[in-house]
Amino acid sequence: MEQKKSLEAFVREAEAGGRSLGAFCLAQQALEMECTEESLKQALLDRLQVMREAIAEGMEGKRSRSGLVGGDAKKLSAAASTPNWRSPAGANVHLAIVYAMAVAEANAGMGRIVAAPTAGSCGVLPGVVCSLGEMFALPDDLLAEALAVAGVIGLVIASRATLSGAEGGCQAECGAAAAMAAGAAVNLLGGSPEMAGQAAAMAMKNMLGLVCDPVAGLVEVPCVKRNAGAAVIALAAAEMALAGIKSVIPADEVFDSMREIGNAMDCRYRETATGGLAATPTGKLLWQTVKNLEMP
């Protein structure tokens, strides 16, 4: 196995150099990948572009091959422009949910996405980063830097635990995505490296124990709505961190506990679609229906 990486170490080094976590991660990764910072930033900007195209594709409301999901991002977005709409979440969170669902629905509909860290959890990061970028009119350069923070958090989680639902349940996919997005959000809004690390820890803490139980074995139900939920948890964690609130358990230890919990998870809850929501009466019925579908 790869050597364990430490988010706390990244945070310390960034703090010591007096830079944002994003600027530090970009420089450190460019060094490690033996490329220029400029070319790495460009690669991240290219990914940002794919994310935006996926949002646009999802907003069109295309349904998945099985027909189980699709159209909800569009529905949610449309609801906001009805005259008597009162948003329980508020405008920022609303937009993050819409975008997260749009990307997850684009994925389910065989659209082009960035697996971040996986295809199943691909909506969380664009949901958070693109919505904040728009609401606060942030420049794309800063968004690319936030993606670098997300990438490094993902690297740390991969090295200490796993990013695969088949190994660690959904906490490893949507959980990791939430931690990545929380750190990215803090960096976007000018928080310190320390705050970004705290946000990642707090987001992951809220996703611990989450199982992977996809209905009919498809990356659709509950995945699309979990992307929405994970984006909101990321925003809540970033909100707390920016106010200086700290996670009592340090980030690296939180990731380690994700691994421990994943290892203890019964295999029914690790992508085999034999437990949880997949094994409910409705889940089973849907599996039969999907099996009998004639698909294009």
Place this chain on the structure above:
Amino acid sequence: MNILDVLGPVMIGPSSSHTAGAVRLGGMARAVFGGLPEVAEMTLYGSFAQTYRGHGTDVALIAGLLGWKTDDARIPQAFQAAREAGLVFRFLPETDVVPLHPNTVRFHLQGERREISLTGISVGGGQICLTEIDGFSVEATGEFPCLLTVHEDKPGVVALVSSVLSNVGVNIAQMRVSRRQKGGVAVMLVETDQAVEAHTLAALEKLPHIQQARAIPPVI
């Protein structure tokens, strides 16, 4: 692993193992066959057999056979493109057999001059492994260029091949020889750091006991 691996691959959804991995497996099959076959039969096992329709594993495999990449927006329309290219294909979901790996596909490919069977697995995150060619066990992840030889199981063949490679500056990352019986036909799969050029393949085929040498480009 770096941050672009975490924020990637850029791919057509919905599943890195069942869609992106399937494109790559199709690509490996195409490379081993040496182009687009005329007839392709794909037996699906485990989770592939259970969920291939919903995950688009079927169109993804065909897209790979057509030589497309994981982020090709045409993937959902691969069937039509394949038919236009003259490929006859069929999927056989095998739900009664429990495979060694949950995401397994076995290809049976036929063309005018050639017929090949091969097995591959999708191991997660879009990573794949080719595990069998015509009954010979192999191991290739598609990350490196590969050299595939079919030869007689005679002493010295392996050494000859590696000396030809070293003469043209091709470094061997990993190699595996497999045979069904002693002294019979053997298959060697060599993962290399540099691609093996056509003239090297020709030189290899001139060597004693070597029946075939083929280059398999990386698919990742």
